[in-house]
Amino acid sequence: MFIDIAKIQIKAGDGGDGAVAFHREKYIPSGGPDGGDGGKGGNIVLEVDDNLSTLADFRYKRKYKAQNGENGRGKRCFGKSAPDLVIRVPRGTIVKDVETGRILADMSENGNQIIAKGGNGGWGNTHFATPTRQTPRFAKPGTPGQAMEVQLELKLLADVGLVGFPNVGKSTLISVVSEAKPNIANYHFTTITPVLGVVSLKGGFSFVMADIPGLVEGAWEGVGLGHQFLRHVERCRMLVHVVDVAGSEGRNPKEDFDIINNELRKFNTELADRPMIVVGNKCDLAEDEQVEDFKRYVEEKGYEFFPIMAAIRDGVDPMLDCVMEKLSKLPPIKVYETEPEPLKPESTFERAPVEIESQDGVYFVKADWLLKLMPTIRFDEMDSLNYFQNVLVHAGVIESLRKAGIQEGDTVNIYDIEFDFVD
Structure with missing residues (x-):
């Protein structure tokens, strides 16, 4: 059976989390932070295979997930980056984002195309040491890998x-x-x-x-x-x-x-x-x-x-x-141009989407990135708490709470952590 259209779910690997660790060695007190960075998540890569002539293989396997990067460790040991997941397709396959219709790649020529990028590894606590903050007890989590549903559409290459x-x-x-x-x-x-x-x-x-x-x-x-x-x-x-x-x-x-x-x-x-x-x-x-x-x-x-x-x-x-x-007088076979990816802010949390719900005067804040961030914060340690507050400001959470109608003294709940809102 000739199959020339298929839809698959792809998920690049998440970046590994940075480590919170301190140097421990005999006769060296207060060795300072030495948490390593997390490794990069694996990309989803498409590769042309001239031995394939249809998309029939994608009838049986529709979900593809790359490995996550390893978490950082003490002694400034960086987590291992995950390998790319390579998916082979016939020559002439057009790859589109189902949600937006954007053309991600035209697999007409030799070579690989990265369709979904793996997440970057998070920073270990060594990056957060300053003259006034010499023992940072927090690290940065890895960023999530890209995930999307894509449509593969085979358009034969013929003169x-x-x-x-x-x-x-x-x-x-x-x-x-x-x-x-x-x-x-x-x-x-x-x-x-x-x-x-x-x-x-x-x-x-x-x-x-x-x-x-x-x-x-x-x-x-x-x-x-x-x-x-x-x-x-x-x-x-x-x-x-x-x-x-x-x-x-x-x-x-x-x-x-x-x-x-x-x-x-x-x-x-x-x-x-x-x-x-x-x-x-x-x-x-x-x-x-x-x-x-x-x-x-x-x-x-x-x-x-x-x-x-x-x-x-x-x-x-x-x-x-x-x-x-x-x-001899006609232009070469048409190759579809890849549509550029929209620009994204450099910061992981800048203007990140959040969901706010008010119940009986308590404002519940939910977001996937917040759920992953929370375990890395030590709320009994001032430096870590200050870092968390800065993230909420830069990510637009505080502004979103104001738009939701919060007043000074109202309670904010972020995954069972509650605090009073101070404007």
Whole structure:
């Protein structure tokens, strides 16, 4: 089964917490703080794997989590950074953030892409020592790794896309001009997955051709197999529109031609302007007048026309020469630009989101980052308490409490730690 869209949950590793420790050695009293920093959390990294051709593996595993960084230790021992989690995807995979629709990466070229960054390790208490605060009894927790739901969407990389109604001879054509071996039979939707083939010409020239499964009227709305595979046409530098000029299945070649063009236009207006040539197949089954009438029809619309008999490769070479000539003048295959990540404040806690709820004069403050911060604070130690108060100010907690209507003397509860609000 061909799978070309998948959604997965990814979570980069959290940074390790900094350590609170003091140097202990015989004959050296008051050795001072020596807590080490936490290690960095692992990134989520995507890598192109040309041995993959679908996203089928993501049907069975949908959650990916990188390891957390190790916590710091005494004697200024830094925590170990976690390894990156590498996820392999087929070439041509577009990665989008489901929540925002932002394009995170286009996996069309060799190399890795970091999709979710691991959290930074927290500082040990050695960083907080000052001439007036020589024994800091607090450290900084590691920052959380990025977490999101992403959509993987495979858009094949091909120079030329073969489009047309089912059973018009697209699979036969790609089989005689390349080494591709698609299923060929005399019934609709023989081809149910896109087929790629490399077309080699004299002089060392070559290009990639894709046989797109047959389109039908209403494909852009999801009728038939068209909607599932129309996205693969978007990257093609040019299109080859294959038509059964003999109308061997009782259809009108002119109507077929117009219907497919309309489907492409409705799916993506840019496809209407994509360079295209028209190939009239099964000429051996058509009268000369039929071929000439159809040729006049498409040429009046500005398209070049090539009559062929794909099964015996008659008339194919002139068509390939025309394709190669047009490709030499066209820009390379489209690569989607990665949309930049919004700027974030440098400080871990600056303007961090909080939830405030008032019950019977008590203001309850909740936030994921606060829940992780609380165990690192020693409320019976003045330096640690001052640090905590500074965090609340810079993170906007105090301002949020004011907006919630708190008055001096009211009680603030942060995960069962209560204190009176002083403005």
